Amino acid sequence: MRRVLAFYKFIDVADPHRRAEELQEIGEHHNVVGTVLLASEGVNGTIVAEVDDLHAMISALQQAFGDMSFKWSDLDSTGTGFHRFKVRVKPEIVSFGVAGLDLRKTGTHVDGARWNELLDDPEVLVIDTRNHYEIDIGTFDNAVSPDTDNFRQFPQWVQDNIDPAKQRKVAMFCTGGIRCEKATALVAQHGVEEVYQLDGGILQYLEETPKELSRWQGECFVFDQRVSVNHDLDQGRYRQCYACRHPLSIDDMQAPEYEHGVSCRFCHSKVREVRRQQFRERQRQVRLAAARGKAHIGSGTKQNRVSRS
Numbered sequence: 001m002r003r004v005l006a007f008y009k010f011i012d013v014a015d016p017h018r019r020a021e022e023l024q025e026i027g028e029h030h031n032v033v034g035t036v037l038l039a040s041e042g043v044n045g046t047i048v049a050e051v052d053d054l055h056a057m058i059s060a061l062q063q064a065f066g067d068m069s070f071k072w073s074d075l076d077s078t079g080t081g082f083h084r085f086k087v088r089v090k091p092e093i094v095s096f097g098v099a100g101l102d103l104r105k106t107g108t109h110v111d112g113a114r115w116n117e118l119l120d121d122p123e124v125l126v127i128d129t130r131n132h133y134e135i136d137i138g139t140f141d142n143a144v145s146p147d148t149d150n151f152r153q154f155p156q157w158v159q160d161n162i163d164p165a166k167q168r169k170v171a172m173f174c175t176g177g178i179r180c181e182k183a184t185a186l187v188a189q190h191g192v193e194e195v196y197q198l199d200g201g202i203l204q205y206l207e208e209t210p211k212e213l214s215r216w217q218g219e220c221f222v223f224d225q226r227v228s229v230n231h232d233l234d235q236g237r238y239r240q241c242y243a244c245r246h247p248l249s250i251d252d253m254q255a256p257e258y259e260h261g262v263s264c265r266f267c268h269s270k271v272r273e274v275r276r277q278q279f280r281e282r283q284r285q286v287r288l289a290a291a292r293g294k295a296h297i298g299s300g301t302k303q304n305r306v307s308r309s
Contacts, residue, residue: 001050001051002048002049002050002051002075003048003049003051003054003072003073003074003075004046004047004048004072004073004074004075004224005046005047005048005049005054005057005058005070005071005072006045006046006070006071006073006176007043007044007045007061007068007069007070007071008042008043008044008045008068008093008176008177008178009042009043009044009065009066009068009069010041010042010093010103010181011041011042011043011065011066012040012041013038013039013040013041013042013043013065014040016038016039016040016089017089019038019043019064020036020038020087020088020089021087022060022064023036023038023060023061023064023087024085024086024087026056026057026060027047027057027085027087028085030049030053030054030056030057031049031050031053032047032048032049032053032054032057032085033047033048033049033082033083033084033085034046034047034048034082034085034086035047035082035085035086035087035088036086036087036088037087037088037089037090037093038087038088038089038090038093039089039090039091039092039093041092041093041103042065042093043061043064043065043068043093044093044094044178046223046224047082047085048075048082058070071176071200071203073233093178094151094178094179094182095150095151095152096151096152096154096155096182096186097152097155098155098182098186101182101185101186101189102185102189103181103182103185105185105188105189106180106181106184106185106188106195106197107170107171107172107180107184107185107187107188107195107196107197108194108195108196108197109196109197109198109199110171110196110197110198110199111199111208112198112204112205112208112209112213113213115171115173115196115198115205115215116209116213116215118171118196119140119141119142119171119215121169123168123169124169124170124171124196125144125162125167125169125170125171126140126142126143126144126170126171126172126173127143127144127146127170127171127172127173127183128140128143128144128145128146128172128173128174129146129151129154129172129173129174129179129180129183130174130175130179130221131148131149131150131151132145132147132148132149133221133244133245133246133247133266134175134221134247136246136247137218137219137220137221137228137236137238137247138216138217138218138219138220138221138228139216139217139218140173140215140216140217141215141217143173146161151179154183154186155186158183158186158187158190159190162187162190162192164190164191164192164193167192168192168193168194169192169193169194169195169196170184170187170192170194170195170196171195171196171197171198172184172187172195172196172197172198173197173198173201173202173205174198174201174202175201175202175203175220175221175222175223176200176201176202176203176204177197177198177199177200177201177204178201180197180198180201181197183197184196184197202216202220203220203222203229203233206220206229206231206232206233207233211231214231216231219236219237219238220236221238221247227239227240227247228247237249237250239253241258241263241264241266241267242261242262242279243261243262243263243264243267243271243275243276243279244263244264244266244267244270244271246264246266246267248264252264252265252266257269259276259280260283261279261280261282261283261286262276262279262280262283263276263279
C-alpha cells in the first residue's frame with residue numbers, strides 16, 4: 001500500500017550536498033517519489049512509496065538527522081502529484097530571507113484546545129502567516145492576514161505592523177507548522193513578550209479538533225494536487241490556476257477569464273500574452289502525453305512540489 005509521508009526538522013547540517021547524494025541513492029533504491037529539500041538549517045520533504053519503503057526512509061532520515069516527527073496520510077483519487085524522486089539542496093528549507101535567526105527561540109507550541117482559548121483572548125493578536133491565496137479560501141476567526149504573495153515578504157510586514165509595546169501577545173499559525181518556526185522566532189526576536197504557535201499547524205488542528213469545537217472557517221489550501229482539504233481532511237472543492245497558483249471555485253472556473261492551465265480571473269490581466277502562449281503550449285504537451293498514456297513530467301501543479309508549508 002502506497003502512502004504519503006511528510007516531515008521537517010530544523011537542525012544544523014554540516015554537508016547538505018553529501019547528505020543529498022546519500023538520500024537520493026536510498027530513495028531511488030526504495031522506489032520513492034517526491035521531493036526533499038536540504039539546507040544547512042535542516043530538512044523538509046514530502047515523499048510517496050510503499051509503507052515498508054517509507055519505514056526504510058524513516059530509518060535513514062533518523063540516522064542522518066536524529067528523532068523527528070513524521071506525518072502520514074493516504075493517497076487520494078488525484079494520485080501522488082509526483083513523477084520522480086529528487087533531493088534538492090537549497091539556501092533554506094523554507095524561504096524567508098532573514099539571516100542570523102535563532103530557531104532555538106521559537107513560539108510556545110499549543111494544542112487545539114489552548115489555541116481556541118487564545119482566539120478568544122482580546123489581548124492576543126492572531127496572525128495567519130500564510131499567503132493571501134491560501135487565506136482566501138479559509139482561516140481562523142479574527143485572524144489577521146499579512147496579505148503577502150510569498151513568505152519572504154512576511155519579515156517586512158512584521159517590521160511595519162508589529163509594535164512590541166502594543167502587541168505583547170501574538171499567536172501564529174500556518175498549514176503544517178514549518179513556517180511558524182521561523183515566523184515566531186522572528187517575532188520573538190522583534191521583541192514581542194509572549195509568542196505562541198499552533199502545534200502541527202492547521203492540518204493537525206483539523207485532525208484532532210472535533211467539528212463542534214472547531215474555530216476553522218472554510219477549507220485549507222495544501223501544497224499537492226488536492227489543492228484544498230475540508231475539516232475531515234478529504235479533498236476539498238477547489239482546483240488551482242497553474243499560472244498564479246490561486247485556488248479556484250466552480251464559479252471561478254466558469255468566469256470568462258478562466259482558461260485551463262493558462263489564466264483565471266485573479267491573474268488574467270497580469271499575465272502577458274506571450275506567457276499565455278507558453279502556458280497553452282505546455283497544456284498541449286500535457287494532452288499529447290495523456291493521449292500516449294504517459295504522464296507529462298511537470299504536469300499538474302508543478303510549483304507545488306515543495307512539502308509542508
